[in-house]
Structure formats: structure tokens, C-alpha cells
Amino acid sequence: MDAHNPHADAHKDAHALVAHAPPGLSWLARASIAAYLPSIAAGMAKTLEWMFRPAVTLRYPEQQYKPRKGYRGEHRLKKDEQGRPKCVACFMCATACPAECITIVAEPAPWPDRDKVPAKFEIDMLKCIYCGMCEEACPCDAIELTETFTQIATTRKEKIYDKERLLKN
Numbered sequence: 316m317d318a319h320n321p322h323a324d325a326h327k328d329a330h331a332l333v334a335h336a337p338p339g340l341s342w343l344a345r346a347s348i349a350a351y352l353p354s355i356a357a358g359m360a361k362t363l364e365w366m367f368r369p370a371v372t373l374r375y376p377e378q379q380y381k382p383r384k385g386y387r388g389e390h391r392l393k394k395d396e397q398g399r400p401k402c403v404a405c406f407m408c409a410t411a412c413p414a415e416c417i418t419i420v421a422e423p424a425p426w427p428d429r430d431k432v433p434a435k436f437e438i439d440m441l442k443c444i445y446c447g448m449c450e451e452a453c454p455c456d457a458i459e460l461t462e463t464f465t466q467i468a469t470t471r472k473e474k475i476y477d478k479e480r481l482l483k484n
């Protein structure tokens with residue numbers, strides 16, 4: 316009688332599986348490999364490329380990160396050439412804001428070239444999602460998102476920026 320050999324059994328089982336496999340399976344496996352191999356090779360090439368580049372770690376705060384153009388950081392209320400806030404308290408930004416974090420209170424303008432100015436203009440920076448909708452909605456180019464992102468605070472209140480703070484940003 317033949318001695319029981321587990322390796323030989325496994326070999327026989329594998330052969331049986333291949334013999335009884337659906338005819339399309341092996342073609343499908345080959346097609347899948349062919350489809351994925353270029354992506355895997357491209358990923359490995361990118362990994363190798365970055366392994367030999369200089370490190371991107373910065374020694375903060377001595378070395379500061381400079382955000383790319385178009386980065387949406389903290390807001391600034393812009394001034395006109397006479398140093399006046401450009402905002403005319405139209406509420407378009409507050410209406411467009413999906414986070415509902417802009418609070419405006421309007422008052423009559425002291426200048427003849429506009430009807431209203433903001434008596435109060437606040438942004439709750441902890442609610443803001445930095446989407447830029449306020450900047451897009453403003454008809455007067457009075458608000459913009461700057462590249463500033465490093466302002467710290469120790470209380471929630473400090474992150475509610477008022478008009479003066481936003482004009483300084």
C-alpha cells in the first residue's frame with residue numbers, strides 16, 4: 316500500500332482545480348494582470364523617484380511653508396485706494412456661505428458712493444470650510460482668501476474674526 320503523502324495530494328488537487336476551472340477564468344486572470352501591471356509599475360517608479368529626491372520636511376518655525384498659488388487660507392477684507400473697506404454690506408457672501416459662518420450688520424454709509432457699510436462683519440473661522448464661495452459671490456471684490464494659515468488661538472472666541480481683524484489680515 317502507498318504511504319500517504321500530503322504534498323502529492325495537494326499537487327493532485329491543484330491539477331484537478333485547473334482541469335475543472337471554467338474555461339474563461341485563466342484568460343480573465345491574464346487580462347486582469349495585464350490591466351493592473353502598468354499601474355503597479357508606474358506606482359513603483361514614482362516611489363523610487365521620490366526615494367532619491369531631497370527630503371521635503373521643513374524645520375518649522377525657522378523654515379516656513381509657502382503655500383501654492385490659489386491656496387485658500389484666512390480671509391481679508393480689502394480696502395480701496397482711499398483706505399476705506401470695499402465692502403458695501405450687500406450680504407451676498409453671507410448668503411452664499413454654506414457654513415453660515417459670516418455675520419454682517421449693515422449701517423448707512425458715511426460716503427455718497429454707496430448706501431451701506433458693515434457696522435459688524437464677523438467670520439467664525441472654526442465653522443469656515445475655506446471653500447472660497449464668499450470670495451466668488453462678492454460683487455465688489457471686497458473679500459479674499461489669503462495664504463495665511465498659521466494663526467493660532469487658545470480660545471474659541473479668538474477664532475471669531477471681526478471687521479478690524481479681517482481688514483488687517
Ligand code: SF4
Nearest residue numbers: 412443444446447449
Ligand atoms: S470660505 Fe466658504 S465657509 Fe468660509 S466664510 Fe467663505 S463661504 Fe463661508
Ligand code: SF4
Nearest residue numbers: 402403405406408453
Ligand atoms: S459680498 Fe462683498 S460687499 Fe457684499 S457683504 Fe460680502 S464682502 Fe461685503
